[in-house]
Amino acid sequence: MAKDTTGRMRVTVKSGGRMKLSSKLWLERQLNDPYVAQAKRDGYRSRAAYKLTEIDDKFRLLKSGMAVVDLGAAPGGWSQVAAKKVGAADGRGKVVAIDLLEMGEVPGVTFAQLDFLDPSAPERLREMLGGGADIVMSDMAANTTGHRKTDQLRIVGLVETAAMFASEVLKPGGTFLAKVFQSGADASLMTELKRDYASVKHVKPAASRKDSSERYLLATGFRGGAARDAEAAAEAE
Numbered sequence: 001m002a003k004d005t006t007g008r009m010r011v012t013v014k015s016g017g018r019m020k021l022s023s024k025l026w027l028e029r030q031l032n033d034p035y036v037a038q039a040k041r042d043g044y045r046s047r048a049a050y051k052l053t054e055i056d057d058k059f060r061l062l063k064s065g066m067a068v069v070d071l072g073a074a075p076g077g078w079s080q081v082a083a084k085k086v087g088a089a090d091g092r093g094k095v096v097a098i099d100l101l102e103m104g105e106v107p108g109v110t111f112a113q114l115d116f117l118d119p120s121a122p123e124r125l126r127e128m129l130g131g132g133a134d135i136v137m138s139d140m141a142a143n144t145t146g147h148r149k150t151d152q153l154r155i156v157g158l159v160e161t162a163a164m165f166a167s168e169v170l171k172p173g174g175t176f177l178a179k180v181f182q183s184g185a186d187a188s189l190m191t192e193l194k195r196d197y198a199s200v201k202h203v204k205p206a207a208s209r210k211d212s213s214e215r216y217l218l219a220t221g222f223r224g225g226a227a228r229d230a231e232a233a234a235e236a237e
């Protein structure tokens, strides 16, 4: 039986033409998970909402009036948190979100069902955004094959593509937040991000399961395309 990136056993079930992951262990965890119960009480679509809330409480990323891109948004917990913090429902801020899956409407959030790896995705997102972004955040998790090396490459590929997109749309001073998995495979990405952002670190919120290798890469203080290109040109001389 294959394992996913959290190391848990994975059973693949076909449902309505869509592949669904399930397991007895996963179900037990859901039932005993305080964040799942809390999310129900607070009206959040997912327990993931608390990961973003925690990161934001600590680093004060989301502010009223900001423009946010949410990659891999379904079922919508992060979009709900971001929409509330930036004031998207009353038009102060903006949240644009995409996912491979459908997502129920979140007030103030512009959503498109779209594969981020599709060549048309960046342009579509730029159209939805209609300007620069203050934050690009990605909670995307690539589908796993069970083959460790392949899975690591897919995961890193997804984050690198998200980072590249972030560097195209972020305003100077902007933030890139992305889910990664502890593997060391993101070392070269870290080096690039350190060149493009004032601060780059890994964060692991308490709501992220301890036995999971999941963590988040937080890059703040985007230096902006012009500054970055000048630095690269100086290095090349």
Ligand SMILES: C[S@@+](CC[C@H](N)C(=O)[O-])C[C@H]1O[C@@H](n2cnc3c(N)ncnc32)[C@H](O)[C@@H]1O
Pocket: 045, 046, 048, 049, 071, 072, 073, 074, 075, 076, 077, 078, 079, 098, 099, 100, 101, 114, 115, 116, 117, 139, 140, 141, 142, 143
């Ligand atoms: C952990 S979930 C996100 C949970 C979400 N942040 C929340 O708070 O509800 C990861 C999502 O990434 C999406 N995803 C994975 N690869 C993607 C891709 N290439 N393009 C768009 N979405 C993708 C999956 O469909 C899945 O819904």
